[in-house]
Amino acid sequence: MTKGWKGYKAGGFYDDLITDKGSPRTAARQALRLLQSLPEEDMDSRRQSADLAIREMGISFTVYTEGGNIDRAWPFDIIPRIITGREWAQVSRGLQQRSRALNCFIHDVYNQQRILADGIVPADIVLDSPNFKAPCVGMSPRYGAWAHICGSDLVRDQRGRFFVLEDNLRVPSGVSYMVENREITKRVLPELFENYSILPVDDYPLKLYETLAQLSPRQRRRPTVVVLTPGIYNSAYFEHAFLAQGMGAELVEGTDLFVDSDDCVYMRTVDGPARVDVVYRRIDEEFMDPEAFRADSVLGVPGLMRAWKQGNVAIANAPGAGVADDKVIYAYVPDMIRYYLGEKPLVNSVPTYLCMREKDRDYVLANLPKLVVKPANESGGYGIMVGPHSSKTTHREFARLIEKDPRNYIAQPTLSLSTAPTYVDGQIEPRHLDLRPFILQGRDCWVTPGGLTRVAMKKGSLVVNSSQGGGSKDTWVVEGKA
Amino acid sequence: MTMLSSVADRLYWMSRYLERAEDTARLVAAYNHLIMDIPRGSEPPWDIMIRILDAEQAFEERYRTVSEQNVIKLLIADTHAPCSIPFAIKSARENVRTTRDVLPEDAWELVNELHLYVAESAKSSVGRRNRQTFLAEIIARCQMINGLLLSTLSRDHTYRFIKLGRLLECADMGTRVVDVGAGDILDRAGSRAAIDPLLWGALLQALSATSAYRREVGPIVEQDDVVNFVFAQANFPRSVKFCIAGIREELTPLRNNENALRAINRLRRRLGRLGKEALTREELHAFIDEFQLQLSALHQSISDAWFRTDGS
Numbered sequence: 022m023t024k025g026w027k028g029y030k031a032g033g034f035y036d037d038l039i040t041d042k043g044s045p046r047t048a049a050r051q052a053l054r055l056l057q058s059l060p061e062e063d064m065d066s067r068r069q070s071a072d073l074a075i076r077e078m079g080i081s082f083t084v085y086t087e088g089g090n091i092d093r094a095w096p097f098d099i100i101p102r103i104i105t106g107r108e109w110a111q112v113s114r115g116l117q118q119r120s121r122a123l124n125c126f127i128h129d130v131y132n133q134q135r136i137l138a139d140g141i142v143p144a145d146i147v148l149d150s151p152n153f154k155a156p157c158v159g160m161s162p163r164y165g166a167w168a169h170i171c172g173s174d175l176v177r178d179q180r181g182r183f184f185v186l187e188d189n190l191r192v193p194s195g196v197s198y199m200v201e202n203r204e205i206t207k208r209v210l211p212e213l214f215e216n217y218s219i220l221p222v223d224d225y226p227l228k229l230y231e232t233l234a235q236l237s238p239r240q241r242r243r244p245t246v247v248v249l250t251p252g253i254y255n256s257a258y259f260e261h262a263f264l265a266q267g268m269g270a271e272l273v274e275g276t277d278l279f280v281d282s283d284d285c286v287y288m289r290t291v292d293g294p295a296r297v298d299v300v301y302r303r304i305d306e307e308f309m310d311p312e313a314f315r316a317d318s319v320l321g322v323p324g325l326m327r328a329w330k331q332g333n334v335a336i337a338n339a340p341g342a343g344v345a346d347d348k349v350i351y352a353y354v355p356d357m358i359r360y361y362l363g364e365k366p367l368v369n370s371v372p373t374y375l376c377m378r379e380k381d382r383d384y385v386l387a388n389l390p391k392l393v394v395k396p397a398n399e400s401g402g403y404g405i406m407v408g409p410h411s412s413k414t415t416h417r418e419f420a421r422l423i424e425k426d427p428r429n430y431i432a433q434p435t436l437s438l439s440t441a442p443t444y445v446d447g448q449i450e451p452r453h454l455d456l457r458p459f460i461l462q463g464r465d466c467w468v469t470p471g472g473l474t475r476v477a478m479k480k481g482s483l484v485v486n487s488s489q490g491g492g493s494k495d496t497w498v499v500e501g502k503a
Numbered sequence: 504m505t506m507l508s509s510v511a512d513r514l515y516w517m518s519r520y521l522e523r524a525e526d527t528a529r530l531v532a533a534y535n536h537l538i539m540d541i542p543r544g545s546e547p548p549w550d551i552m553i554r555i556l557d558a559e560q561a562f563e564e565r566y567r568t569v570s571e572q573n574v575i576k577l578l579i580a581d582t583h584a585p586c587s588i589p590f591a592i593k594s595a596r597e598n599v600r601t602t603r604d605v606l607p608e609d610a611w612e613l614v615n616e617l618h619l620y621v622a623e624s625a626k627s628s629v630g631r632r633n634r635q636t637f638l639a640e641i642i643a644r645c646q647m648i649n650g651l652l653l654s655t656l657s658r659d660h661t662y663r664f665i666k667l668g669r670l671l672e673c674a675d676m677g678t679r680v681v682d683v684g685a686g687d688i689l690d691r692a693g694s695r696a697a698i699d700p701l702l703w704g705a706l707l708q709a710l711s712a713t714s715a716y717r718r719e720v721g722p723i724v725e726q727d728d729v730v731n732f733v734f735a736q737a738n739f740p741r742s743v744k745f746c747i748a749g750i751r752e753e754l755t756p757l758r759n760n761e762n763a764l765r766a767i768n769r770l771r772r773r774l775g776r777l778g779k780e781a782l783t784r785e786e787l788h789a790f791i792d793e794f795q796l797q798l799s800a801l802h803q804s805i806s807d808a809w810f811r812t813d814g815s
Contacts (some may be wrong), residue, residue, distance in 0.1 A: 076619065080612055262600075266608075291507075292758050
């Protein structure tokens with residue numbers, strides 16, 4: 022048995038596999054029995070074969086550093102995370118509800134702006150936000166769907182309840198790693214699968230294709246879908262290629278496309294120009310079209326917005342969808358659910374203090390050591406202060422930042438992220454996790470079974486971002502009794 | 504099936520680089536055999552391979568003296584020189600990395616593994632002891648990748664541009680080997696008649712043509728027969744004629760192919776004139792020189808017609 026299984030203690034956090042008393046959770050029992058029966062050397066050789074598989078499959082991501090870009094092998098922990106189908110069904114319904122409400126919101130703010138007029142969400146925080154894109158006003162994408170692909174970050178508290186931490190509506194990434202993690206586990210721990218029925222995850226590209234194809238402006242049996250990537254040096258290039266291949270779509274860069282005088286989008290092919298129906302853009306809208314947004318962008322396609330506004334091409338996620346991807350707007354999602362759907366939120370949000378509100382700000386400034394402070398408009402875990410883990414100097418620095426630009430900061434109570442047994446340096450130790458499921462919204466709404474679990478590989482750390490040393494785990498949603 | 508111009512471009516180069524890596528490995532392996540068979544002092548100089556690969560400049564930038572060690576280091580262990588095996592494989596890998604979506608699933612893994620193998624083994628394979636194993640492994644892995652592509656790709660544009668790249672590179676390498684190799688043999692004509700068959704044999708071996716030649720022509724290896732075989736044998740898949748015919752076959756169904764067809768027809772006519780009479784060393788060299796120029800014109804017309812991304 023590997024060191025660390027005996028006397029494993031999550032230390033007051035909810036552990037996804039092992040209870041406080043040290044016994045396996047029901048769904049994890051079979052898996053733990055097998056993993057604990059493996060001799061130490063065996064565990065290590067499985068880990069090595071996982072590393073090898075990752076290198077051979079070329080699963081990598083790019084990290085930007087001052088010294089240039091480094092292509093790193095995907096960090097992976099071989100012990101899967103296990104969630105029961107029953108738990109997941111409820112989360113999944115909650116995520117669908119959220120996605121519906123968020124799309125209603127985006128559609129509303131670019132059209133009637135009812136929610137602003139009714140004072141549910143203050144108009145200025147929407148209309149003055151850099152994420153509100155004036156060129157999108159009056160647009161009406163099919164099915165009222167703007168954020169077709171959403172990656173929501175979830176965590177579990179001490180009681181194991183799921184909370185949504187944020188909704189990524191711009192160009193969420195990570196889904197390819199979700200699929201590849203399963204593939205690696207199949208290769209290195211095939212015995213684990215014997216006693217389980219695990220919901221498959223490898224049909225994601227197909228579901229994505231169905232969602233995108235529904236958006237096509239031309240009614241064709243097989244619409245032309247392209248994945249628009251910023252290029253090989255983007256940190257998620259691996260994923261762009263993975264999805265294009267999985268969908269049988271073309272992977273294009275800006276220079277492969279052009280908009281002709283008929284305001285339609287074409288790609289340059291060896292047979293001449295070919296019309297494009299749907300662009301799945303993995304490029305920020307700021308860089309998407311130098312005519313409409315940043316003129317200095319060399320990544321985009323001049324005229325793409327024009328073609329979209331004429332209804333000649335569908336773009337996913339729709340330009341402007343990022344208006345709902347803002348940590349201040351996040352605080353209003355429960356209100357949106359009640360307002361647009363007349364329903365009670367099915368999945369929890371984290372209580373959020375908006376520094377722009379005086380009362381909230383006073384509370385935040387007085388309680389910095391207890392709180393997590395985040396800039397409203399950053400992603401990748403940058404610019405975050407985790408109060409309990411930060412020095413007094415950092416607290417003071419953030420107090421200054423907040424006072425200077427209160428609109429740009431929110432604060433949340435420090436959540437106790439759940440843990441799972443993780444194989445680190447030859448031992449089993451608890452490590453904190455989050456979970457990013459992906460929600461597809463077209464005519465229908467669909468949620469991945471599970472998602473991408475990210476692990477903070479450093480002891481006690483809550484930072485799970487792969488760009489900052491985080492790892493990942495295969496995530497199982499298991500049906501029935503195991 | 505649509506094919507992006509930029510993707511066609513990368514596929515073509517992936518294929519050229521893979522073929523180049525394999526051909527370079529064959530060339531070095533054949534030379535290795537030769538030096539063990541031949542009396543000391545009568546072997547062609549080490550830099551003959553540098554001349555065949557047009558790598559004089561890269562060599563001079565790195566080394567002062569022409570020695571076995573230096574030549575082999577450049578060809579099989581240097582990661583930056585465009586004539587080296589690691590460079591060709593790295594470039595092939597970069598091109599596969601950006602075309603994974605049109606290739607069979609295993610293609611990326613195989614090319615990536617080849618890249619990892621070279622990165623790990625090249626340095627320790629410079630010495631004679633590991634050299635042959637290394638080269639054999641490169642050749643085998645390249646063939647495996649070719650086999651995968653040949654047996655799983657639909658016969659559409661993806662296959663077409665891969666085939667174009669491979670055949671063009673193969674024709675290019677064949678003409679280079681004959682040009683420099685035959686030149687070296689002819690320069691010493693008469694003086695060492697006893698070893699001439701060994702040299703011509705090595706030349707065939709460098710092109711993987713030994714057994715095909717034996718069956719087609721016979722066991723006796725002679726200049727005119729060898730040159731004719733390498734250039735004009737219609738059935739041998741590495742002969743220049745076979746490559747040119749294959750390229751023509753793939754160009755024909757493409758749109759916008761007028762210039763490329765014109766270039767390929769010029770090459771065919773030139774090949775047709777070969778073998779009518781015996782060539783002197785100078786005539787052979789002049790013939791190949793002209794042929795090489797026309798091959799590069801063919802490459803240019805392919806690139807102009809299908810890879811350019813600025814026009815539409």
